Amino acid sequence: MKIGELAKATRVDVETIRYYERIGLLPAPARAHNGYRSYAQAHLERLGFIRHCRALDIPLADIARLLEFVQDPSAECREIDQLIDTQLARVRARLASLQALEQQLVMLRRQCGAPHRATDCGILHELSAAAHEELDGELTAAERPTDGGDRGRKART
Amino acid sequence: MKIGELAKATRVDVETIRYYERIGLLPAPARAHNGYRSYAQAHLERLGFIRHCRALDIPLADIARLLEFVQDPSAECREIDQLIDTQLARVRARLASLQALEQQLVMLRRQCGAPHRATDCGILHELSAAAHEELDGELTAAERPTDGGDRGRKART
DNA sequence: TCACACCCTGTAGTCACTACAGGGTCAAGC
DNA sequence: GCTTGACCCTGTAGTGACTACAGGGTGTGA
Numbered sequence: 460m461k462i463g464e465l466a467k468a469t470r471v472d473v474e475t476i477r478y479y480e481r482i483g484l485l486p487a488p489a490r491a492h493n494g495y496r497s498y499a500q501a502h503l504e505r506l507g508f509i510r511h512c513r514a515l516d517i518p519l520a521d522i523a524r525l526l527e528f529v530q531d532p533s534a535e536c537r538e539i540d541q542l543i544d545t546q547l548a549r550v551r552a553r554l555a556s557l558q559a560l561e562q563q564l565v566m567l568r569r570q571c572g573a574p575h576r577a578t579d580c581g582i583l584h585e586l587s588a589a590a591h592e593e594l595d596g597e598l599t600a601a602e603r604p605t606d607g608g609d610r611g612r613k614a615r616t
Numbered sequence: 617m618k619i620g621e622l623a624k625a626t627r628v629d630v631e632t633i634r635y636y637e638r639i640g641l642l643p644a645p646a647r648a649h650n651g652y653r654s655y656a657q658a659h660l661e662r663l664g665f666i667r668h669c670r671a672l673d674i675p676l677a678d679i680a681r682l683l684e685f686v687q688d689p690s691a692e693c694r695e696i697d698q699l700i701d702t703q704l705a706r707v708r709a710r711l712a713s714l715q716a717l718e719q720q721l722v723m724l725r726r727q728c729g730a731p732h733r734a735t736d737c738g739i740l741h742e743l744s745a746a747a748h749e750e751l752d753g754e755l756t757a758a759e760r761p762t763d764g765g766d767r768g769r770k771a772r773t
Numbered sequence: 774t775c776a777c778a779c780c781c782t783g784t785a786g787t788c789a790c791t792a793c794a795g796g797g798t799c800a801a802g803c
Numbered sequence: 804g805c806t807t808g809a810c811c812c813t814g815t816a817g818t819g820a821c822t823a824c825a826g827g828g829t830g831t832g833a
Contacts, residue, residue: 463810473811474791482789493798495811504744511743515724517719519789529740536737542727543739547721550714557711564704567672571697580693582700583686584667587661607713620779629778633821639820650829652780676820 461491465498469506477508484509484523517546618648622655626663633663641666641680674703 466473479485485506489497505526512522521542528534570581622629636642642663646654648756662683669679678699727738 461811464626472791476790477813478790493811494796508743513789515721516714525740525743528737529744536728536739539737539739540725543721543725543728547718547725550718550721554678554711554714554718557673557707561704561711564672564700564707566696568700568704569641571700573691580685580696582693583682586665586682587686629822632820634782650780650831679803729816735822 460498460503462496465503465506468503469510471506471510479506479509482519484519484526515546516550517542521546546594617655617660619653619655622660622663625660628663628667628668636663636666639676641676641683672703673707674699678703 460468462473462476465471466476469476471479476485485502487496488499488502491497508526508529509522510545513519514527517525525539525542525607528539567585570585617625619633622628623633626633628636633642639646644653645656645659648654658758664681665686666679669678669682674682683759685696713739724739724742727742755762
């Protein structure tokens with residue numbers, strides 16, 4: 460099947476499929492006479508696996524590890540458990556952080572109700588007030604944006 | 617104060633401060649005779665504001681908007697409310713998504729308890745089984761990784 | 774003087790995509 | 804046969820919010 464067909468079958472974007480191939484997550488398929496990629500059933504299954512993992516927010520590096528286990532019948536299940544446990548911990552940490560965030564946003568939102576000027580806006584006052592209490596640890600569970608924390612973080616070894 | 621001092625005072629990384637200056641979020645400060653940046657109190661306050669917003673996961677573009685309101689005393693509070701409401705909605709959507717994710721991971725984790733081989737791993741079977749039920753909409757609330765959804769997404773206009 | 778912490782600019786990399794440029798292929802319709 | 808639009812290709816760059824590094828300058832205490 461051609462890449463567009465695979466994309467439709469798995470609901471993974473064509474460009475994402477090519478990206479996965481480029482980074483080695485998905486093996487390069489055979490090519491038709493016209494240079495088009497020609498995917499087999501194994502590719503469909505593998506991409507489905509990948510997609511399922513992505514839906515669980517599992518990082519690509521971990522997915523690669525899981526795929527290794529799929530290929531290695533002698534591997535121990537323990538590591539797989541650990542991967543899922545790690546992911547579960549990540550999700551839970553993020554959940555806790557977001558719950559704290561929500562609370563803070565709700566409280567912040569309460570600072571402003573009736574229409575008035577920006578100068579009188581409780582939200583801005585609250586956000587600005589924080590600047591003076593910075594070292595008092597006012598930002599507790601939301602001390603750092605944990606969501607974007609990995610954006611620029613380099614795992615260089 | 618020098619950049620390192622500002623970084624320490626606000627707990628924002630030196631490189632992040634320079635990044636904020638580069639993108640215009642933080643005005644360029646005066647320079648000492650040796651070319652070093654020399655920050656005033658206003659910078660400290662502004663950066664504190666920014667940091668507080670970041671801690672609330674507010675995107676930089678929205679923070680820039682909020683900062684405009686701080687500078688514009690005649691602006692209406694309504695837009696500030698909307699920004700916070702939008703962010704609150706984002707956080708809540710993400711919370712819902714993560715909660716669904718957690719449930720799925722918990723159930724997935726249950727597929728595996730006792731030590732055994734990867735071939736017998738219920739987790740792998742479950743992740744692989746999804747590949748055959750792809751079009752049945754098994755991936756519900758976690759249909760797409762919503763967290764990374766903005767990673768490659770381009771808001772090109 | 775030396776060593777080390779800090780500072781500078783500019784560039785590139787992280788993560789997981791996503792978009793685009795420029796060009797080729799295929800098939801249906803005219 | 805020609806046109807058109809969908810699909811395909813490779814290679815490159817951009818997204819958002821950082822983060823790291825190269826190469827070089829400054830300041831200060833020992």
